[in-house]
Amino acid sequence: MEIIATDKAPAAIGPYSQAIVHNGMLYTSGQIPLDKNGNFIEGDIIAQTKQVLSNLKAVFDAAGTKPSSVIKTTVFLADMSDFVAFNGVYEEFFGTHRPARSCIAVKSLPKNSLVEIECIAKID
Secondary structure, rough: OOEOOOOOOOOOOOOOOOOOEEEOOOOOOEOOEOOOOOOOOOOHHHHHHHHHHHHHHHHHHHHOOOOOHEEEEEEOOOOOOHHHHHHHHHHHHHHHOEEEEEEEEEEOOOHHHOOEEEEEEOOO
16 A cells, blocks of 8 residues: 655645555545645635646646546535536546546535545556
C-alpha cells in the first residue's frame, strides 16, 4: 500500500490521506473546492466543480494515472438543482470517457462546499 501526497492539491483536513494506491488501483479521498494552499474557493457549482476536478487531476498525476483511467466516481452535491451545471463541467473534464458514477444529494459538506468527488482509478 502506498500513500499518495502532493503539494499540488490541498492537504487532507483530517486524519486521512489524499489517496492510497493498492494492487494497481488508486482510491482518492473526497475532494472539496480548496486550492492547493487549503483556501476555500467561493463561487457557484461551476467554479467549485472545476477546482475539485483540478485537485483530483493533481492527485492522479502524483499517482501516475489520468482521468481516462478512472473506473468509478462518487459525487456528493449539496443541492441537486446544481446537477445540470455540474454535469457540464464533469463532462468537459472526462471528455468521451464515461466512468461509472453515483451522484448523491447530501444535507451538507465540509466547509459548506457545494460539491465533493471521490474516485477509483487504475494505475497505468
